[in-house]
Amino acid sequence: MITIKGLNKVYSNGNHALKDINLEIPAGMFGLLGPNGAGKSTLMRILVALLEPSSGEVNIFGYDLRKKRKEIRSILGYLPQDFRFFAKYKTYEFLDYAARLSGINSAKKRKQAVDTMLDSVGLFDVRERYANKLSGGMKRRLGIAQALIHNPKVIIVDEPTSGLDPEERIRFRNLLSEVSGNDVIIILSTHIVGDISSTCKRMALMNNGKISFNGSPQEMLKHAEGKVWRIKVQGDELQQISNLYPVISTIPSGAIWEVQVVADEIKDYEAEPYTPNLEHAYVYYMENKLNLWTND
Amino acid sequence: MISFIRHIRYVSKFESKLLLRGWFFRIFAILVILILVTLNIQMLLSDNNFWAVIALPSNIPYFNLLLLNTGQAVVAIFLASDFLKRDKKLDTSEVFYVRPLSNAEYVFGKILGNLRVFLILNLIAMAISIIFTLASPDTSVDWSSYLVYFFVISIPTLVYIIGLSIFLMLVLRNQALTFILLLGYIGVTLFYVSDKFYYLFDYMAYYLPLMKSTIVGFPNWDTIITHRAIYFFAGLTCIFITIPLFGRLPNSSRGSYPWIALSICTLIICVGAGYKHVSGILWQSEIRLAYTQINNQYVHTPKMLIDKYDISVTQHPQIFTSSTKMTGLALATSSVFTFCLNPGLEITEIKSEDKVLIYNREKQIILIDFGREIAKGDTVSLSVNYGGRLDNSFCYLDIPKEELEKHYSMFLFNSDKQYSFQTDNYALLTPxxxxxxxxxxxxSDKSPDWQQTYFSRFTLNVIPLSGLIPLSQGEGTENEDGSYSFAPEYPAQAISLIIGNYKHKSTLKDSVLYSIKYIDGHDFFSAPLDSISDTIPALARNLKEDIERTYKLDYPFKRFSIIEVPAQFYSYPHAWSQAQEVLQPEMVFFTEKGWDNNQLCIKNYIENYKRWMQIGHEEASIRLVNNILSIFARTEGNFNFSSSGRGTYNITSQANPYFIFPQLFNFRYNIYSPDWAVANRVVELYLQNNLAGNEWEREVNGISSSEKASLLLEKNTFKDLLSDVEQRNLMNSIAGLKAAQLFAPAELKMGVGVFRDFLYRILKDNTFRNVKLESILDTMGKISETDILSNLATWNNPVPLPVYDIGEPEVIHVNDRGVDFFVLNVVISNNSDYDGIVQINLGDTRGQQDDDLRTNRKVLIPAHKSKQLTSIWDNEPDDLTVNTMISGNLPSIIRLSTKTSIKNETRKLTEQERDYILPENISDNVRSDEVIVDNEDTTLFILSKEANIGLLPKWMDNTKTQFKYSGFGWWRPPIRWTATTNAGYYGKYIRSAYVVKSVSTRGGTQTATWNIPVPVPAYYELYYHVFKDNSVRYNWNRNNNAEYKFKVAYGKDVEDAYIRMTNSTNDGWEQLGVYYFESDTVSVTLSNECKLNSVTADAVKIVRRR
Structure with missing residues (x-):
């Protein structure tokens, strides 16, 4: 269990990146959703002890983050948002180095762990290749491999699927799902709603340095029920619609357009309710619930 | 702790991996290996072996590691500071930052990773040198020195520079700035600060004396350890402080505290070591000053003349004990007498006739109270028991601090300077x-009274440590109890003792026993010289006889030994004597295998001689031995070559410490003066008669040492110059000139040869006695009927310099009734207000004592008088050399050719020509129809203002020299007009010219202009005085159409004029053309546009056409 209380982070340039964050993260996959710049990465970097919070408390499996960094670091696996530029190590060396630093000291066990991990992320055949020469997807896989090599209790992955093709993305999600079976906490920070909807039991929504929502994806969906509408309009009315409501999608259907919008109610247009998905819920939450929507 | 080490190991392993995969390091490593392999082959396996490394095998790792160290100190900056930048740049570094290792483990690991690759390179460098050393048949591997040099050169340098670069990188957060700062720092410390401030800033150990002797190891071990500790701990401080500065959150909030505390500790150690290093050296200066002051305090207290010494010495590891019995004569009536003993030695007891005496000790001074008054002239005996270790800082109290602190080096090898040794198996004790x-x-710097040493009779009994052999003056005999006794058969001023594992090779030739005494295992000479082993004694004898003949002094001892001493042994010349400590009566100390004399690489040199001279093995061996032995006959030792700015060069020669003259003179005569500590040296130099100096040295410097001495003596008193540290290298020239000046009036009166013979006779009468300079001068004055003694008083004043106009010699071939004679005339005018003496020589009589007045004569030329010197010869006379001695003439020695103008006459020889006559008042033969303007003319000769020169060359060239004239190298001439002198230039008194680098720019960039006054409108021939330097004379430029370009401006006309400058051009006056000059002044301008390297501006003349 990770408990975050009253967590604040103010950068030296005055940017208040985290504002009084309170969060409890249980075992299992936990999704952290939010737009770019919401403070997700700052929160992640604080959790992995790369960044010091300005105030507040973080407790990870009973360890106070301010005092027991070593203990926390020993149960942690981390895949940063950017994971592209490597020193000149071969693929297996990179994993071997990570394994050594995580306390797998027996050469035999280490070799076994490295080989198994390479195999499970499908990099065994390229283990002799310099990590820099791997493709983007392979690099991500190597990234998750190094985060998992020592069987950590907390795995923190920051925007792991950005830039991956759909196949690699699915593979990645599956890999994480497999791991989440073993009583570990996986925090998955993303701005891609699909990553969370398919894997996370619990999630939080971050915006502007604050937690806007904390609950299960289903609870999130509930908020959006009856708030998603389908409107059929003429082409010349499109602009008007988009000025009035947050538009999720516009699909041409012959001479008319089928527009999906989120709103508490629709006036002046004939609209039919639509069954929301998490993406709709996210938009509804971001645009309406948080009153970000302006129709100026 | 285990995980601490484990993590460091892991990080370092992977960091090394990265560095080894980087091209930067790979290229550096390949270059290092290539360079070291080449140099090691050259030094150890080629035909031109490097004796310094073969003689002292420890010099091989010293050389290799020092060279590598310089390179790695620079490369380490790039690599060490790079990991921080790399960490910043690589987003993947963060996945290691989140591992449970501490910051300290990470930083240490990274640094160790860096160190590791360099250490591997060091190991490779050492392996290379070991392989080549093993392959060399001439030397062996000094295993322990590899370890020592690795730890004192490489480790502290790397730890320091890596620590410093990481620290700076963290503070500055900018790699480029860090590089620039550190490279600047390296440049400044290496090239500018170098060995200043007692090597304090020499972090690379580039100047630190690190040479190891195979006899005594490192005598300066303390200094080395302290110095290296400064940098090792400075490096650690930087590394420790890096840990809290490192931009990753520590494992625990107080994780940085221990490292801050540690960095404070190491900083304290570093500063402490620095303080110890500097204060140790400063203490030496202070204690030396204290010793001198104590000497000053007691210099006039009553003392004795010790007639007989019986010294017993027992050697112990690191120390010795001694009991010295003395029989002395009181030189004043007193109950307390002053003695001096090295302040490092402890006295246990002083006794006289079985009565224990009370004594007072103040550092080196012992005031012995005999408990009763001893009348002047009474004899007493006493014995002193003492022992301990010698304090070397007590030696050479007269030598200035700057001189003592100068580093003693050859090539990259820096040696410590030691004046005595006491180790577990070696001892060297000199007077x-x-x-x-x-x-x-x-x-004492207050009174020369201290210096009145006396001749004493010595016996010495030595009990050496087991297996060691003592050496001293006299024949050593081994007693039954294992002790050795020495009883030199002559009185000596002092005695020395050497104890070591000595072996010897000896041969008796003409009643002198010649020996080489070497440390066991150091016989590198017998085998390669085996074929001429029978001839060597004769070669030594020949050299001895040559020297005896040259100086008219005989070698007074029955033995002559060359004794090998440790490499660090060093001696300085004292102002009062040419005898340095490397010379002791009947012995010469040669530093370990003569490591700094490459000729001792005997095998190679014999082969080289055979090849170069196309001679056989035996002849080559003989030549080599003669060359090696010639070190004992040379007056000059090492030459220091320096450049005082672009194109200007300077060579200074040091006195040769091995010059054997003191064996013939100083160890048997002792001339002293209460006023002039330099008395003995003045007589020595007079007898050596070597005022001329080296011609080539003059050529390089543009002015000779003797001329410099003259110019200095014109402005300063002799005493001032004697105490001037900057003029130490000119000491022989200054004292030599004073000696020549002192004796010249007497020589004039008696003739040089006769005067010298008398002087030799007086000296011989005073063999092994002390004799006062004043009494010699008094006696010589009476014999020569000149007042030499009062001449001595003039030493207290500066000497005004006469100047001489020396005419061209004229030779008349006279046929007198069928018999051929050659009459040689030369006119010399003294155009100054001061009388002066010139020396005339015919042929090359330098260093020779020739009694023929025609070939070797001093002539007095009074102020404003001229003299014609005439001599008659049966054959064509040799060239004439006029040495103007102490004069304002430059060059002071001019060789005049007698071959160029021989007139034939058939007549009787006149009465005046019968003898060598000196008629006075011959008028100055100046031609009224010619006008000469020389470059020395300050109003009529004008140099152009300096051309535009870049800032860097200007700065490089910005030097202040003490003398107006300097030498220059033709291959790299000066960029400013630079004055230089040479007998080949024109000049009434000063034969000088200005030289500047030439350019191809049309019209040149610099000019020299002569404005010549025209007496009357008429036709004139215009001449320029040509001097071809060696580059033109031997056509080194390979340019056959170079010319000097002139512009001749008269009236309103400006005409071009040229002189072709090739090897066939004549020296001297060369015509530029014939002109009708109406105006009152003609301007001749020479530009520096020329195809030669340089252009010389000398003199221009016009000659009226009749």
């Missing part, structure tokens, strides 16, 4: 150390 009690004080 300079005062290793036994001597009457009076040692050096």
């Amino acid at each position: 300079e150390t005062y290793w036994y009690p001597r009457p009076g004080t040692s050096y």
